[in-house]
Amino acid sequence: MAWEPRIIVIACQWCTYQGADLAGSLRYSYPPTIHIIRVPCSGRVEPEFIAEALRRGADGVFIGGCHFGDCHYKEGNYKAIRRFKLFKRLATDLGVEPDRIQLEWISGSEGKRFSEAMTEFDAKIRELGPNPLKGGAQ
Amino acid sequence: MSKPKLAFYLAGGCGGCDMSIVDLSEALVDVATVLDIVFWAPTVADAKYKDLEAMPSGSIDVGLFSGNVRNSEHEHIAKVLRDKCKVLIAFGICAACGGIKGLVNLHTTEQLLDTAYINTFSTDNPDKVLPQVSYVDNGKYDLTLPALMDARKLDDVVPVDFYVGGCPPHHTHVAKAVNAILTGQLPPAGSWITMGKAVCEVCDKNPVLQGKPKKLANTVKRIYEGNPDPNTCLLEQGYLCLGPVTQGDCGSKCPSVDIPCRGCGGPIPGVKDYGLRAVSAIASMLENEELVDKIPDPVHLFYRYTLPSSFLGKKLKR
Numbered sequence: 001m002a003w004e005p006r007i008i009v010i011a012c013q014w015c016t017y018q019g020a021d022l023a024g025s026l027r028y029s030y031p032p033t034i035h036i037i038r039v040p041c042s043g044r045v046e047p048e049f050i051a052e053a054l055r056r057g058a059d060g061v062f063i064g065g066c067h068f069g070d071c072h073y074k075e076g077n078y079k080a081i082r083r084f085k086l087f088k089r090l091a092t093d094l095g096v097e098p099d100r101i102q103l104e105w106i107s108g109s110e111g112k113r114f115s116e117a118m119t120e121f122d123a124k125i126r127e128l129g130p131n132p133l134k135g136g137a138q
Numbered sequence: 139m140s141k142p143k144l145a146f147y148l149a150g151g152c153g154g155c156d157m158s159i160v161d162l163s164e165a166l167v168d169v170a171t172v173l174d175i176v177f178w179a180p181t182v183a184d185a186k187y188k189d190l191e192a193m194p195s196g197s198i199d200v201g202l203f204s205g206n207v208r209n210s211e212h213e214h215i216a217k218v219l220r221d222k223c224k225v226l227i228a229f230g231i232c233a234a235c236g237g238i239k240g241l242v243n244l245h246t247t248e249q250l251l252d253t254a255y256i257n258t259f260s261t262d263n264p265d266k267v268l269p270q271v272s273y274v275d276n277g278k279y280d281l282t283l284p285a286l287m288d289a290r291k292l293d294d295v296v297p298v299d300f301y302v303g304g305c306p307p308h309h310t311h312v313a314k315a316v317n318a319i320l321t322g323q324l325p326p327a328g329s330w331i332t333m334g335k336a337v338c339e340v341c342d343k344n345p346v347l348q349g350k351p352k353k354l355a356n357t358v359k360r361i362y363e364g365n366p367d368p369n370t371c372l373l374e375q376g377y378l379c380l381g382p383v384t385q386g387d388c389g390s391k392c393p394s395v396d397i398p399c400r401g402c403g404g405p406i407p408g409v410k411d412y413g414l415r416a417v418s419a420i421a422s423m424l425e426n427e428e429l430v431d432k433i434p435d436p437v438h439l440f441y442r443y444t445l446p447s448s449f450l451g452k453k454l455k456r
Contacts, residue, residue, distance in 0.1 A: 047414040051449035082421035082430055090417055090436040095454030132454065 005059040005125045009036045009118070010045050014072040015107045016064025022111030030118035033125075034062075042066070042103075043076025047087035050101055054091075057134025060100050060125040062117070067105040077105065099124055100131065142199040142320065145177035145190070146229075147219055149212035150239055150289060151205025155230040156181045158306035159202075165313055172320060191218055198222045200319055202229040204306075206236050206446065207295050211284035220296035225319070227300045227331075228292040231402050234301040234330075235412065236446025240289040241438065243445050243452035247286045289446050301330040303385050303404030305443060311387040329407075330385065336406050337381035337399045341390040343371045354425040358432040366396045373398075373423055378439060382419040383409060402443050411449050413440035 011017040017038050023030060039045060042065025050061045063084065065077040084103040092098045102121060106114050148156060160182075162169060176198060177185045201223030207213050220226055228234040236243075242250060251268050255261060273281045292298050302315055315331045318324055325331065338344050345352050357376035366372055372379040372393055379398035381390065385406055392399050405412040417440055421430060433439065441448055 047417045048411050048449075051411060051414055055449045078427075079422040082424055082427045083418050085427055085430040086417045086421040086433065086436060087414065089430070089433075090413065090440060093435075093437045093453075094448075094450050095456070096450070133450075 003130055005033045005122060005130075006057070007031075007033050007035065007060040007062060007118075007122060007125055008053045008058045009034050009062045009064060010039055010042075010049065011036050011064045012042045012066055012076075013038050013040055015066040015070065015105075016042075016114065018108030019064070019106045019110050019114040022108065023115045024111075026111045028112055028115035030115040031122040033122055034118050041071065041073050041076035042080035043071070043073065043078075045080060045083070047083055047090075050087060051091070054096060054100065054131065055133055057131055059128070059131045060102070060121060062101075062121050063103045064106045064114075064117075065103070067107055070107060097128055099128055141172060141174040143176045143197065144173045145198045145201045145219060145223060146175070146182070147177070147179060147201070147203050147205075147215055148181055149203065149205035149215065149233070149292075150208030151230065151232050151237070152239075153181055154306035155202075155204035155232075158230075158304070158309050158312050161309035162313055162316070163309075169316055187215065187218075190215075190222065193222050195221050196224055199224050201226045203227065203233045203292050203298075204229045206232040206240055207287075207290045207292060208239065208242070209284035209286050213287075213295055216292060216295045225299045225324075226292075226296065227302060227315075227319075228298045229302050230307055231303050231305045231404055231443045233292040233298075234303055234404055234447075235444040236289055236291045237305065237443055240291075240444070240446040241442070242289050244437065244456065245453075246456045247288075249456065250286075288452055290451075291446050294446070299327050300324065301404065303330065303332065303402065304388060305402030308388045308391065310389065314387075330404065332385045332387050332404075332407070334407050335386045337379075337384045337386040337388070337390050337393065337403065340386040341371075341381055341393050343369065343393055345371055345374070352423075355423055355429070356425040358424070358429050360434070361398060368396055372396070373420075378420055378433065380416050380420070380440075382423075383412065383415045400442055401440075405444070411447070412444040413437075413448050416440045 045063055053061045065080050071077045088098055104117055177190050179185045201219045231237045255263055255268050256266055269283055271283055271285050275281050353374045355373055355376045359376040366375055377398045380401040381399040383406055384399050384401045385403035388403055409415045
């Protein structure tokens, strides 16, 4: 069987997850390679979550959070971007392809943006090919 | 009742952990009278591998293994010790998490040998002679050397009962650990022997312990930049101290003299990947995300003692 990417999307329940919901209601399509995990806030996303996903063979990890100023917990997304940037530097230095991980702000009203972001990310991961850590999705 | 038997082995380490036991000083004399040290190689006792190999399985009560597993000899003795010892302890951060020498996993063995034996400025080696695993000298003497491999922590090779952090473990912590072993007051198998508190929780500079709020760092400084204020948290001043995620069995010795914690104590309980949790803790203490780019060399900072226990264990595409 041809390789299909397996992409983990870690979505904040107040914005990106709602955005995914809206994309569905509005009948916007996005690739079926996306697997969404709902979290209370992008500030909940430990670098260990991203690392574990990559180590277990996820081909890409996408984190969706609220725009600045919109965080339900006021500063979760500010913490998220600091952690994400530092993790990305560390992972890149260790030889992980930086394009496999992405952080983006998608609000609950941006259903269209959600579908676009997923399509773009899926295309990017297809270009990169399977995760060398586990030979891609099984 | 006969005295409990103790074995100590130094693998890919520096001897610092041996020193931390010798640092028990007078207490060591007391320890030596209640313990029977049957093997302590290669530093203290004159014991040979064949003596250790000849001992019956399970005949040693406690084995302390210091240093990481870096070559075939270490791997062999780790397996022998596991067989001979009822309780095997990864003693010190190298055995527990790979240690500072675990940073070899950022390079291939060939790159390391090239640097050590060929490319260094002071090396005179025109024939590019490198160490060989086996060599026949004079046509009749078979000489061998252990084969180098990526650094591994001890539990990558054999099951480990307990872990002790520190580079080396502070002698007061060693005394507590030895006491716990002698009195049988050990935590459940597979755990660290630790009080379970972070360095920050025993640090005099911690503003939270003084009832004050913790401020975010608005700058990132190397340790040689300026003189830290002795009464203010190092992190608040922008010195990247790893105290929040490191076990504080040392009693916060480094921060007490204005040196940021480097994380030798090992991860606080519940943390699987020390470096990543440190990334999480440090990043969220910075005032803005531009400061993240000012942190020089995150791998060596956050994985200084724990690279072989990280999510990758080594660098990819070296």
